[in-house]
Amino acid sequence: MRSVWAVARNTIRQAVRMKIAVVFVVLLIILLPLMGVSVTGDGTLKGRLQTFVSYGLSLTSILLCLLTIVVSVYSLTSDIKQRQIFTVITKPIRRFQLLLGKLLGVVLLDVALLVLFSAIIYGVAIYMPKFYDSIEDELVQVDNEFYTARASLAAPEVDVIKDVDETYLRLKQSDQLPQDMPPSKIKAYLTSLKRLEKRAAEPGRELIWEFNNVEPIDPNGSLFIRFKYDVSVNPPDSHVHSQWFAGDYRQVRYGDKAETPIYETPVRRDPVRAFREIEVPAAAVAKDGYLAVGFLNVPINNTVVIFPLEDGLEVLYKADTFTANFVRAVLLILFRLVFLACLGVLGATFLSFPVAILFCLVIFFTASFSGFVLESFDYLTENVSSVYSYTIKPAMKLLPQFDRFNPTKFLVEARLLSWSLLAKVVGLMVCIKSLLLLLIALLIFSYREIAKVVV
Amino acid sequence: MQYAIETLSLTKIFSDWWGRDKVYAVDDLNLKVQYNEVFGLLGPNGSGKTTTLKMLLGLLYPTKGRAIVLGGNGADPKINTRIGFLPEESYLYRYLNARETLDFYGRLFGLPGKVRKMRIEALLDMVGLKAVANRAVGTFSKGMARRIGLAQALINDPDLLILDEPTTGLDPIGTRQIKDLILKLADRGKTVLLCSHLLADVEDVCDRIAILYGGRIQAEGKVKDLLQQASKKQITTAGISDAVLERIKQLIQNERVEYEVTSPMDKLETFFIKTVVEAQQQAKPTSGVVSTTEIGGFLMQETPKDILDKLVSTPVSQAAASGPPTTQAVVPAESSEPEPDEQLLSKLTGSAETARPKPVAPEEKVETQPVEPKVPEREQVDGDILDQLTDSSTPKDQDRKPTRQDKSQIGDPGDA
Numbered sequence A: 001m002r003s004v005w006a007v008a009r010n011t012i013r014q015a016v017r018m019k020i021a022v023v024f025v026v027l028l029i030i031l032l033p034l035m036g037v038s039v040t041g042d043g044t045l046k047g048r049l050q051t052f053v054s055y056g057l058s059l060t061s062i063l064l065c066l067l068t069i070v071v072s073v074y075s076l077t078s079d080i081k082q083r084q085i086f087t088v089i090t091k092p093i094r095r096f097q098l099l100l101g102k103l104l105g106v107v108l109l110d111v112a113l114l115v116l117f118s119a120i121i122y123g124v125a126i127y128m129p130k131f132y133d134s135i136e137d138e139l140v141q142v143d144n145e146f147y148t149a150r151a152s153l154a155a156p157e158v159d160v161i162k163d164v165d166e167t168y169l170r171l172k173q174s175d176q177l178p179q180d181m182p183p184s185k186i187k188a189y190l191t192s193l194k195r196l197e198k199r200a201a202e203p204g205r206e207l208i209w210e211f212n213n214v215e216p217i218d219p220n221g222s223l224f225i226r227f228k229y230d231v232s233v234n235p236p237d238s239h240v241h242s243q244w245f246a247g248d249y250r251q252v253r254y255g256d257k258a259e260t261p262i263y264e265t266p267v268r269r270d271p272v273r274a275f276r277e278i279e280v281p282a283a284a285v286a287k288d289g290y291l292a293v294g295f296l297n298v299p300i301n302n303t304v305v306i307f308p309l310e311d312g313l314e315v316l317y318k319a320d321t322f323t324a325n326f327v328r329a330v331l332l333i334l335f336r337l338v339f340l341a342c343l344g345v346l347g348a349t350f351l352s353f354p355v356a357i358l359f360c361l362v363i364f365f366t367a368s369f370s371g372f373v374l375e376s377f378d379y380l381t382e383n384v385s386s387v388y389s390y391t392i393k394p395a396m397k398l399l400p401q402f403d404r405f406n407p408t409k410f411l412v413e414a415r416l417l418s419w420s421l422l423a424k425v426v427g428l429m430v431c432i433k434s435l436l437l438l439l440i441a442l443l444i445f446s447y448r449e450i451a452k453v454v455v
Numbered sequence B: 001m002q003y004a005i006e007t008l009s010l011t012k013i014f015s016d017w018w019g020r021d022k023v024y025a026v027d028d029l030n031l032k033v034q035y036n037e038v039f040g041l042l043g044p045n046g047s048g049k050t051t052t053l054k055m056l057l058g059l060l061y062p063t064k065g066r067a068i069v070l071g072g073n074g075a076d077p078k079i080n081t082r083i084g085f086l087p088e089e090s091y092l093y094r095y096l097n098a099r100e101t102l103d104f105y106g107r108l109f110g111l112p113g114k115v116r117k118m119r120i121e122a123l124l125d126m127v128g129l130k131a132v133a134n135r136a137v138g139t140f141s142k143g144m145a146r147r148i149g150l151a152q153a154l155i156n157d158p159d160l161l162i163l164d165e166p167t168t169g170l171d172p173i174g175t176r177q178i179k180d181l182i183l184k185l186a187d188r189g190k191t192v193l194l195c196s197h198l199l200a201d202v203e204d205v206c207d208r209i210a211i212l213y214g215g216r217i218q219a220e221g222k223v224k225d226l227l228q229q230a231s232k233k234q235i236t237t238a239g240i241s242d243a244v245l246e247r248i249k250q251l252i253q254n255e256r257v258e259y260e261v262t263s264p265m266d267k268l269e270t271f272f273i274k275t276v277v278e279a280q281q282q283a284k285p286t287s288g289v290v291s292t293t294e295i296g297g298f299l300m301q302e303t304p305k306d307i308l309d310k311l312v313s314t315p316v317s318q319a320a321a322s323g324p325p326t327t328q329a330v331v332p333a334e335s336s337e338p339e340p341d342e343q344l345l346s347k348l349t350g351s352a353e354t355a356r357p358k359p360v361a362p363e364e365k366v367e368t369q370p371v372e373p374k375v376p377e378r379e380q381v382d383g384d385i386l387d388q389l390t391d392s393s394t395p396k397d398q399d400r401k402p403t404r405q406d407k408s409q410i411g412d413p414g415d416a
Helices: A002-017 A020-038 A045-081 A084-089 A095-131 A136-145 A161-173 A183-199 A249-254 A322-350 A353-368 A370-378 A382-390 A392-398 A407-412 A419-447 B049-056 B098-108 B113-127 B142-154 B172-187 B199-205 B223-227 B242-255 B268-281 B305-311 B332-336 B342-351 B375-379 B383-392 B404-408
Strands: A149-154 A206-211 A222-227 A239-247 A268-271 A276-281 A291-297 A313-320 B003-015 B021-029 B032-034 B038-042 B064-069 B083-086 B160-164 B191-196 B208-213 B216-222
Touching (some): A002 A045, A045 A095, A045 A353, A084 A095, A095 A419, A222 A291, A353 A370, A370 A392, A382 A392, B021 B049, B021 B064, B038 B199, B049 B064, B142 B160, B191 B199
Parallel strands (some): B038 B191
Antiparallel strands (some): A206 A291, A239 A268
């Protein structure tokens, strides 16, 4: 253990004295406060905060990721190339201890730098309202929509199997089934059609979503309905008029005694294809955590309003504090760095410096865009995609999905990054994948010849 | 455990990219280095010396055969604890300064802080780099880097010292110093494997040598046996009168052999060292190495038991612990230190005849040194324990010559 620590100390010294770390640190120390002053976002205080935290954390994350790759790769490859390893490995230290020492050094460096920079970002974000003379409304808005951690409930998937079966049977009886399609395809088509129906409202019609397990921590606080419109025909001004309701719908449906109030908004006008939020008092939630949200497509719209499948409608409510969420977001970055450190050490065990760096960067960027790449496979034609789904797709699944667990996504939208999600990410990305990488690295390093052959 | 280093038909073949055999770097090498021996591995460039060393230490894996170092595998940390290795160049971390470098290596050995500090200072003194100890090693000249390399090889007070071209890049004083050091360490019962093509150095210090060529041993034996011209005799005297010389000449002529009478030349090395020492005494400034001829205190001194126990986890037997402490200055714990195996020592010195001065009896020691138990006491130690002791630690030669260096170190804090 002593020797592991000695190597770790030496690695940190190397990173600091060879000025690898210094370059990144100076860059960040200059950039972060500068950004705090210069970013404006959409001009509102919330926009400023969102832009700053998003850019600041992204920049910190990407620079530290690069630093981690460079330091972890450089530390071992330079030892081998410049042969300091001859004098180190002939001391009473096992090879796995040397690797662990290098890893520990890089991770400790990361932790120190991450704490420093996230503290700067946190400080600037907390004090930003005081720098600008913000009006009361803006302060309330950022309190509700930024300095918080909100859990989200997505619109529940509606069960359409019964509907589909009925329609299929009806079509079959009336002999209207298309002849050139197998039954399974017809059913799939009908399913998607029915699902779309449940997300679409013709003019004058209304849609209702029902949520369970809504548990805001503050019953006197607010809920937020977050939505985005798609339309069948684009209105001339790209805006949609609507009216919204929130409350215990069962009271209306079954005519029970009203226990919780039902809120309704005045007719409002929102742009299409943009996220908007409506604030509703948390009192609308029934005692058992039930909440229904209603949308009325006001007849003057003259277009069908569709809510996109993924993120058409969500209910958000405060579930934790901003600080706790921020800490977890930073931890998420740390796990990413640990993974990259293992990756760098692995690369260094069998590749030379430039090749190992390239290897790590390719994996890093692929992991950063894996969501996009995986999605794009789904759009390929069937024949081509079957090739990809057996080759590249499994390989991509092996990589961590950095973009899916992007910490800034959570902070900008003030979404709750729960401990359970964090644990899931840790369990998958760090514990399993990093350990796997480390294991391979240890195997390679334990069996390879350290010295090059010179005759 | 008969040999400190033993290789059994050690072979290293370098293959090309396709896996075809290309070069026999080391070919069926059977090397045997005894304990307490200074062994020289000679050979021209590319004869497989360094490859052999790397295989001994596990930096390269043999294609065939096996290398046994101190009775085990040279890559095993337990064995590594007792080895000091100086590679063909001092590969150092350029960004560390001299003191940090030694501290790093000391930590790798798990030396406790106090011991580490003491040894670092003693070693810096010894290699003459104390004045530049806070300068980055990257700014050192080749000879200075070599000295640090040597210091790191000695920080664990090794039983086996493997030196690859130790004197390259060193000035004559440094070279002389390394040679003295090797002799002193051998006196203390250490084993030294020296790899060099500087023949003068090897000749001066080695008991036995092997000459490698093309990865095979071409000649092997005691330096004296290989080099001594037994048929010739040389007489060296102080200045004698011409009359006496004439009479000697007369005597030799009677034998009817050829002869030659000259005044012996000073070796250039001796002259150089004399000159520099004189300059040092006049305290002329230098930015380089301030050489001393002193050897690091802890290398010459019995180390207190607790430190030694950490270095070599020897089962300390009661029988061996009978030596009473005789001086107040010595830590009482030292009494339980395992005593050297006198029989083995005599066997070794018998088998490996050396040009070294005979050790002086313990009674002649300097007053403040711990007086070691007498020989008879040691002989009471039964065979099993002896084997145990020799298994994990080579015998230490406590009999030391009370030289100038020794005396000068009595006050050295590093000694205690």
